Amino acid sequence: xxxxxxxxxxxxxxxxxxxxxxxxxxxxxxxxxxxxxxxxxxxxxxxxxxxxxxxxxxxxxxxxxxxxxxxxxxxxxxxxxxxxxxxxxxxxxxxxxxxxxxxxxxxxxxxxxxxxxxxxxxxxxxxxxxxxxxxxxxxxxxxxxxxxxxxxxxxxxxxxxxxxxxxxxxxxxxxxxxxxxxxxxxxxxxxxxxxxxxxxxxxxxxxxxxxxxxxxxxxxxxxxxxxxxxxxxxxxxxxxxxx
Amino acid sequence: xxxxxxxxxxxxxxxxxxxxxxxxxxxxxxxxxxxxxxxxxxxxxxxxxxxxxxxxxxxxxxxxxxxxxxxxxxxxxxxxxxxxxxxxxxxxxxxxxxxxxxxxxxxxxxxxxxxxxxxxxxxxxxxxxxxxxxxxxxxxxxxxxxxxxxxxxxxxxxxxxxxxxxxxxxxxxxxxxxxxxxxxxxxxxxxxxxxxxxxxxxxxxxxxxxxxxxxxxxxxxxxxxxxxxxxxxxxxxxxxxxxxxxxxxxxxxxxxxxxxxxxxxxxxxxxxxxxxxxxxxxxxxxxxxxxxxxxxxxxxxxxxxxxxxxxxxxxxxxxxxxxx
Amino acid sequence: xxxxxxxxxxxxxxxxxxxxxxxxxxxxxxxxxxxxxxxxxxxxxxxxxxxxxxxxxxxxxxxxxxxxxxxxxxxxxxxxxxxxxxxxxxxxxxxxxxxxxxxxxxxxxxxxxxxxxxxxxxxxxxxxxxxxxxxxxxxxxxxxxxxxxxxxxxxxxxxxxxxxxxxxxxxxxxxxxxxxxxxxxxxxxxxxxxxxxxxxxxxxxxxxxxxxxxxxxxxxxxxxxxxxxxxxxxxxxxxxxxxxxxxxxxxxxxxxxxxxxxxxxxxxxxxxxxxxxxxxxxxxxxxxx
Numbered sequence: 001x002x003x004x005x006x007x008x009x010x011x012x013x014x015x016x017x018x019x020x021x022x023x024x025x026x027x028x029x030x031x032x033x034x035x036x037x038x039x040x041x042x043x044x045x046x047x048x049x050x051x052x053x054x055x056x057x058x059x060x061x062x063x064x065x066x067x068x069x070x071x072x073x074x075x076x077x078x079x080x081x082x083x084x085x086x087x088x089x090x091x092x093x094x095x096x097x098x099x100x101x102x103x104x105x106x107x108x109x110x111x112x113x114x115x116x117x118x119x120x121x122x123x124x125x126x127x128x129x130x131x132x133x134x135x136x137x138x139x140x141x142x143x144x145x146x147x148x149x150x151x152x153x154x155x156x157x158x159x160x161x162x163x164x165x166x167x168x169x170x171x172x173x174x175x176x177x178x179x180x181x182x183x184x185x186x187x188x189x190x191x192x193x194x195x196x197x198x199x200x201x202x203x204x205x206x207x208x209x210x211x212x213x214x215x216x217x218x219x220x221x222x223x224x225x226x227x228x229x230x231x232x233x234x235x236x237x238x239x240x241x242x243x
Numbered sequence: 244x245x246x247x248x249x250x251x252x253x254x255x256x257x258x259x260x261x262x263x264x265x266x267x268x269x270x271x272x273x274x275x276x277x278x279x280x281x282x283x284x285x286x287x288x289x290x291x292x293x294x295x296x297x298x299x300x301x302x303x304x305x306x307x308x309x310x311x312x313x314x315x316x317x318x319x320x321x322x323x324x325x326x327x328x329x330x331x332x333x334x335x336x337x338x339x340x341x342x343x344x345x346x347x348x349x350x351x352x353x354x355x356x357x358x359x360x361x362x363x364x365x366x367x368x369x370x371x372x373x374x375x376x377x378x379x380x381x382x383x384x385x386x387x388x389x390x391x392x393x394x395x396x397x398x399x400x401x402x403x404x405x406x407x408x409x410x411x412x413x414x415x416x417x418x419x420x421x422x423x424x425x426x427x428x429x430x431x432x433x434x435x436x437x438x439x440x441x442x443x444x445x446x447x448x449x450x451x452x453x454x455x456x457x458x459x460x461x462x463x464x465x466x467x468x469x470x471x472x473x474x475x476x477x478x479x480x481x482x483x484x485x486x487x488x489x490x491x492x493x494x495x496x497x498x499x500x501x502x503x504x505x506x507x508x509x510x511x512x513x514x515x516x517x518x519x520x521x522x523x524x525x526x527x528x529x530x531x532x533x534x535x536x537x538x539x540x541x542x543x544x545x546x547x548x549x550x551x552x553x554x555x556x557x558x559x560x561x562x563x564x565x566x567x
Numbered sequence: 568x569x570x571x572x573x574x575x576x577x578x579x580x581x582x583x584x585x586x587x588x589x590x591x592x593x594x595x596x597x598x599x600x601x602x603x604x605x606x607x608x609x610x611x612x613x614x615x616x617x618x619x620x621x622x623x624x625x626x627x628x629x630x631x632x633x634x635x636x637x638x639x640x641x642x643x644x645x646x647x648x649x650x651x652x653x654x655x656x657x658x659x660x661x662x663x664x665x666x667x668x669x670x671x672x673x674x675x676x677x678x679x680x681x682x683x684x685x686x687x688x689x690x691x692x693x694x695x696x697x698x699x700x701x702x703x704x705x706x707x708x709x710x711x712x713x714x715x716x717x718x719x720x721x722x723x724x725x726x727x728x729x730x731x732x733x734x735x736x737x738x739x740x741x742x743x744x745x746x747x748x749x750x751x752x753x754x755x756x757x758x759x760x761x762x763x764x765x766x767x768x769x770x771x772x773x774x775x776x777x778x779x780x781x782x783x784x785x786x787x788x789x790x791x792x793x794x795x796x797x798x799x800x801x802x803x804x805x806x807x808x809x810x811x812x813x814x815x816x817x818x819x820x821x822x823x824x825x826x827x828x829x830x831x832x833x834x835x836x837x838x839x840x841x842x843x844x845x846x847x848x849x850x851x852x853x854x855x856x
Contacts, residue, residue, distance in 0.1 A: 303663055305663045365796050366841070373839065538674030
């Protein structure tokens with residue numbers, strides 16, 4: 001059995017009396033696209049926050065490339081090769097798009113000109129039109145924001161990218177484009193993806209494997225078809241029809 | 244920040260404007276010692292505001308303790324001369340280093356994750372008062388004077404015209420430092436921290452370290468300027484640790500526009516000159532009119548035009564571009 | 568050496584002082600908890616209110632305690648006015664600007680006072696509490712006792728208000744979790760206005776109490792602001808009890824400090840305590856946040 005790129009063991013995180021994550025153990029294999037689904041409050045974003053170091057777990061361990069990263073400060077974790085995007089976009093409003101992406105590249109290339117070059121390259125890889133590069137964060141559309149978020153994270157050259165509900169608010173055509181983009185990132189840039197998503201169409205079509213969380217625990221894992229027919233999963237969602 | 248365009252054209256233009264300003268002023272004021280001293284003081288204040296821009300504008304921290312650093316640097320430099328005979332041309336580096344040390348002691352705990360920005364503002368405001376009280380205990384209420392020697396070794400001249408030139412050099416150096424920061428990795432990182440600290444962390448930025456860097460650069464510059472301030476003031480005492488002056492620097496920085504070098508300079512020159520006018524004309528009948536002015540303008544700017552003077556210049560630029 | 572009686576006297580005075588400081592800090596703590604804003608002009612508002620008290624006592628021969636009855640509702644309204652005029656317009660903007668606006672307000676208040684009243688301290692000519700009793704080796708000053716009692720009563724009333732009324736609960740839940748409170752239908756804007764008004768009203772009460780034995784000058788606000796910040800930093804958001812405990816610590820420390828240190832040194836000590844609290848306990852000594 002090959003070693004996992006990312007592994008969590010019995011991860012626990014509470015807030016006051018609430019157990020947001022209650023003993024979560026998952027493995028993410030290199031090169032795959034892993035879907036992470038579950039009803040609201042299941043603990044998916046909390047899991048992301050623990051992995052990226054924004055939250056310190058109250059129990060359990062996290063391993064990245066077989067090295068323990070539990071409790072490390074966020075910037076070190078990012079440096080080791082994990083990136084993330086945001087559920088609600090977090091643009092650098094007053095910076096130009098190219099500058100924002102370049103700020104990500106600066107992690108790997110200290111020279112500003114080189115970082116900007118890399119930024120432009122990533123922008124075109126993701127299909128961002130050249131004319132928005134000089135626009136400020138506050139001047140672009142939602143879909144463009146999401147691409148910039150992705151670009152900025154990709155600029156740090158992660159091995160693992162955590163994608164948090166990138167589909168929210170997109171029109172069907174934009175959603176299809178996003179599906180293609182994510183697949184491109186995975187296949188051409190060799191970035192492993194963990195995709196948290198509520199929009200089933202997106203997550204089920206690109207994931208090789210899906211993990212379902214509910215109330216802080218993993219209740220099912222497997223191929224998308226298996227998971228969507230699992231009665232426990234259906235019950236947890238109550239009303240969301242499996243595809 | 245984008246008032247004059249981008250890139251090296253911008254730098255050349257800015258330096259040209261500043262150089263013109265600095266040359267024109269003495270031609271206008273030549274001969275009158277009062278105005279020469281005033282001009283030198285205004286230019287020095289402008290340098291302080293430009294330095295403040297590094298911590299306030301780029302790093303986004305409300306530093307209200309400017310004169311803690313000015314005072315420490317100035318007094319250390321002066322004492323090194325008075326007590327140990329070290330000429331200030333060298334001594335200012337020790338002064339700057341001393342201020343830097345103080346800044347780091349304040350900075351390290353405050354930039355811990357989870358401490359809100361407001362505590363930094365309070366700590367720095369408190370710092371000035373602590374130093375004021377402590378130095379009053381250590382130095383007593385007396386005024387101290389620098390030795391009467393003059394010359395470049397001591398960065399001290401009886402002619403205010405020359406002091407004006409020294410202050411101008413300091414201003415230009417501070418501006419250059421800001422420009423260098425803006426176009427470097429540190430500048431990008433600081434700007435992103437100010438935009439969204441959490442997002443900045445998620446692209447690998449050690450926000451605490453970079454805020455500390457900004458603080459260190461700013462405090463070092465102020466420490467150096469402290470000595471020139473003492474030369475212009477002709478004496479020093481515990482009163483150098485002045486809260487109102489510290490607030491004024493921050494206020495001028497905000498009114499100029501956070502992150503804008505030219506905004507800070509314009510705001511400092513206008514407000515400081517106006518303030519000086521109020522103080523000399525009305526000082527006896529209506530004390531504090533200058534500070535009242537700063538407070539009122541600050542509130543108005545905060546509510547209606549938080550981007551300050553730079554924001555106004557931007558709007559004018561945009562409007563002019565549209566007309567073309 | 569210092570006699571045990573002197574120590575006891577100072578400790579008792581320190582407790583009274585501490586209770587008063589808790590009251591002074593309460594307004595700041597309330598506003599900070601609910602709205603996340605540290606009002607830099609907190610102490611300066613106290614100073615302005617104190618000048619009101621002085622004016623009415625001098626021009627109208629009214630005792631400070633009576634003035635309080637008028638001042639509290641007046642300043643409640645003034646507080647709401649300041650909120651809508653200055654605070655609300657900057658609520659969405661970056662924190663630096665929010666803080667800066669209150670700094671500006673403080674400067675404006677200080678310098679208006681300086682221009683109108685000059686720097687000389689002013690005191691109320693006569694107060695009904697000019698007497699004291701002896702209790703064994705202790706002297707109990709009526710004014711200090713009165714202030715302590717009023718402080719306790721007010722904080723108790725505040726406690727009841729925060730726990731038993733709808734508005735009070737709204738304030739507490741907003742302090743805990745703003746988003747959830749909004750989702751539960753709490754009109755945050757109105758709530759903020761009321762909170763700010765209440766905070767300022769508490770300041771007005773404190774200033775009337777202060778003027779029964781203290782003096783006012785334009786820079787009075789600085790020391791009260793500082794003390795309030797220290798108390799809020801120490802008390803965190805531990806509710807009223809946190810503020811009271813912190814207030815008592817500061818009060819007793821200052822009172823005992825006056826035995827050994829000059830006023831300047833005392834101020835420096837308070838500031839140093841502030842630093843140490845932030846260095847070692849950013850979440851306050853008693854707080855939850």
